Amino acid sequence: MVKIWLRDSDESNPSLPHQTSPPIFLSTDELFQRTGVKYIQVSDDACGDENQLKDLRLKHGYEHYDWLEIIPDTTEKHAKRMARFYEEHLHEDPEIRLITSGNGYFEIRDTEEKWIRIHMTRGDLIDLPPGIYHRFTLDTNGYIKMLRLFSEIPKWSAVNRCENDAHPARIRYEQFMKEAV
Ligand code: KMT
Ligand code: NI
Numbered sequence: 001m002v003k004i005w006l007r008d009s010d011e012s013n014p015s016l017p018h019q020t021s022p023p024i025f026l027s028t029d030e031l032f033q034r035t036g037v038k039y040i041q042v043s044d045d046a047c048g049d050e051n052q053l054k055d056l057r058l059k060h061g062y063e064h065y066d067w068l069e070i071i072p073d074t075t076e077k078h079a080k081r082m083a084r085f086y087e088e089h090l091h092e093d094p095e096i097r098l099i100t101s102g103n104g105y106f107e108i109r110d111t112e113e114k115w116i117r118i119h120m121t122r123g124d125l126i127d128l129p130p131g132i133y134h135r136f137t138l139d140t141n142g143y144i145k146m147l148r149l150f151s152e153i154p155k156w157s158a159v160n161r162c163e164n165d166a167h168p169a170r171i172r173y174e175q176f177m178k179e180a181v
Contacts, residue, residue, distance in 0.1 A: 004119070005115065015062075015140045036177055062151055067147060070144050071103075074140040086135045087135070089133065090167060092130055092131075096127045096148060098123075098146060099124050100122055104139060106136050107134060107137075111125045131174070133161055
């Protein structure tokens with residue numbers, strides 16, 4: 001079951017929970033209000049059944065998908081990939097992820113520049129709007145398997161925050177947050 005909280009400001013060891021003291025938890029509705037990130041709970045049953053996953057994808061208009069499994073690994077390639085996932089970035093397309101096993105932390109920047117931490121586990125699906133700044137890391141278990149969902153064939157590119165703070169997708173996201181949420 002998903003848990004969401006405001007992250008502390010300690011940038012050491014991202015695999016630890018990084019809750020504030022006392023912790024400040026948010027509901028999935030509050031997450032949406034603050035960031036525009038949508039959350040869907042998928043049943044345990046559906047997570048393990050290809051046909052139900054297909055129905056779910058098509059119901060929400062996610063035509064395309066692939067699987068990503070991250071296993072404990074000590075290679076430099078793995079370390080580089082994890083570093084890339086934990087670099088604050090945005091995309092021109094939505095980022096939609098359903099966790100089917102293991103766990104991980106998605107971190108989302110809210111409009112006040114605070115990091116919101118989402119601890120994702122089996123059955124948790126999130127849909128990040130285009131242009132939102134985010135990053136990802138594993139928790140101390142070091143393992144996750146997820147379905148990556150796309151409405152269109154992904155032009156998979158990440159724009160790191162330090163590279164460009166005035167990306168058109170960012171400007172559209174800021175406008176969307178002012179008007180829609
Ligand atoms: C991305 O763009 O793939 C991410 O933000 C990482 C999350 S899924 C491993
Ligand atoms: Ni991303």
